[in-house]
Amino acid sequence: MAITIHDVAKRAGVSPSTVSRVISGNSQISEKTTQNINKVMKEMNFYPNSQARNLAKGNSNNIALVIDANEKASFANMFFNSSVFGIEKIVQENNYNLLITNNNDSGAKKSSVMKLLFESKVDGLILPPSILTTKLIKEINTHKIPFVVLGESSEFGDQISYVDINNKVGSKLAVQHLKDRGYKHIAYLGGCDKEIFSENRILGYQETVGKESAHVYKCESNKEAGMKEALKMLTKKECDSVICNDNILAFCVIKAAKKMGINIPGDLGLVTFDNYPLAEYTDPELTAIVIDTYAQGEEAANFLFNSMKEHSTLKKTLLIPSIISRESTDRDKNNE
Amino acid sequence: MAITIHDVAKRAGVSPSTVSRVISGNSQISEKTTQNINKVMKEMNFYPNSQARNLAKGNSNNIALVIDANEKASFANMFFNSSVFGIEKIVQENNYNLLITNNNDSGAKKSSVMKLLFESKVDGLILPPSILTTKLIKEINTHKIPFVVLGESSEFGDQISYVDINNKVGSKLAVQHLKDRGYKHIAYLGGCDKEIFSENRILGYQETVGKESAHVYKCESNKEAGMKEALKMLTKKECDSVICNDNILAFCVIKAAKKMGINIPGDLGLVTFDNYPLAEYTDPELTAIVIDTYAQGEEAANFLFNSMKEHSTLKKTLLIPSIISRESTDRDKNNE
DNA sequence: TAAGTTTATGCAACCGGTTGCATAATTTAT
């Protein structure tokens, strides 16, 4: 049914190998023959069958992006989101296919990632830190499949290559931004112990303001915890500004401040990590630490393709975030 | 290097065909032999090479989800997001792989979707309505690849199978919800002419409130247009409630109302289409028409797999949305 | 012009499975 390399060969009066060599472009076929074969291929509208090609070449031409089924859908996804576009772009530039799969590691059966490995379905993997286990890393290495992690890992940091945001620098940017506008006492809201990115943000904050002037209000990222902790923070009146660990908490602060009659940015400066689309639609609009997940995806994919070409050593990449100034910190330095 | 079916056959003392038949499970191999082969496969940790399998079977074992590079990243992506999880779930249940690709139809070269078709890389396609063209549909049909569209299409509605939300019903739900709470004059904010989903929402709204009592404030979904139109609407004072075409516009209404000293829900009832994570963090929290994109993804994928098993006719599926009541409409019926 | 190089192409095996057909092994019927 489908047109094969043999059909093309017959029509062009050459052998299949010659056609194959023209397709691959990596051999010394005479200019004349090449042009003729190209012409015939165009005429017959021929495209090589990728299954056959992969089998012969011994690769899959796929790389897989694994997502974590267990992550709470909402925000984790938004994140996953832009990075996938960056990844997809690089994958396409390399003439590869991008597979997406959930890691449903039930323990009982082989997880989907294991299956990808065993059935030789991928030449490379992009993983979230949350699914890493000693067993998984060992298995991937046994199969000699290069992989890269989208984010830092506290437990396995020394066994993996990863691309993450420099969260410490993010906090420094936030602190500096607030100080520049005359805010003196800066609090940090959010972050729980298990997330390494929160840890680093808090660390960066503490280092910048100085351990003694740090006021960290740890809390989970949901309505109840967020509101409670925001109100607590505002009631204490220790601080004239706050850095939020994410947009949800920033929204909570806005709400809490409103309830208590505290004006943002007049009485309270507010900087938040993350810049989701609605961050510029709030009242006041949110000054945000912007994380370029698209670039993160690109970076990870590029690294992966390099590792596939030539064995490379472990590499940790930290991208520098930026800050976008909006109403929530928009006051004169001397306004205080 | 890798273990093949031949290695297994040798060890088990049978022919490769027998092993193959055990793997496929679709033939009459004796119980004894089957068990033995299974044992050997487990011992050798054997998994069939998928490239070889696909080549022999003449399929790819892939379905592709195409995303539209041109859609504005933000909100389109959030949408894309949950549906991809639903799709991925069904794909995995069917032991298939999910490919994701951008449709970079530059016109010059073959677009990525065309490539997928020509290189036999997919057995099925899930497409966004925005990339449909006569040429593309024709090409897909020529290749006899089943496909389904994630959303309705005005131009090609009669040539495709699609899964969409019943937007008319969404509007009816919103209107009914507002009426139940004693709101009398309901406006509709947002929607531009090119989007069929907006059209249907407005249509459903008009049909429910009656053509003569309809007040549609069309506008684009961005800060400038949204604020301007929201202020205009509130200034006119025609209505005591509004249905917003999306969360961005709802945020604009909240901001505009605050500026004008209008209380939500007291003076103005507010229902919005879409329920993005931050919709419950606003002040007031947003009553929202919830669109289950996860289910939409599942539905589309299920339909696709059915079409792959047996040729099926075109099918239009409309999922019923639901409404989640929050503060922005939370007043007594007699409060007015 | 013959010998030596270089370049262009074909042959055939191979990648690792699947499957139609033939045959061997086993069971059932007579």
Add this chain to the structure above:
DNA sequence: ATAAATTATGCAACCGGTTGCATAAACTTA
């Protein structure tokens, strides 16, 4: 016990490309 029917398995071709090696053709060089 033998023929007939049924079940289990193997053989070999095939899916559609790729590639090492051999050889033919074209080009140098002496």
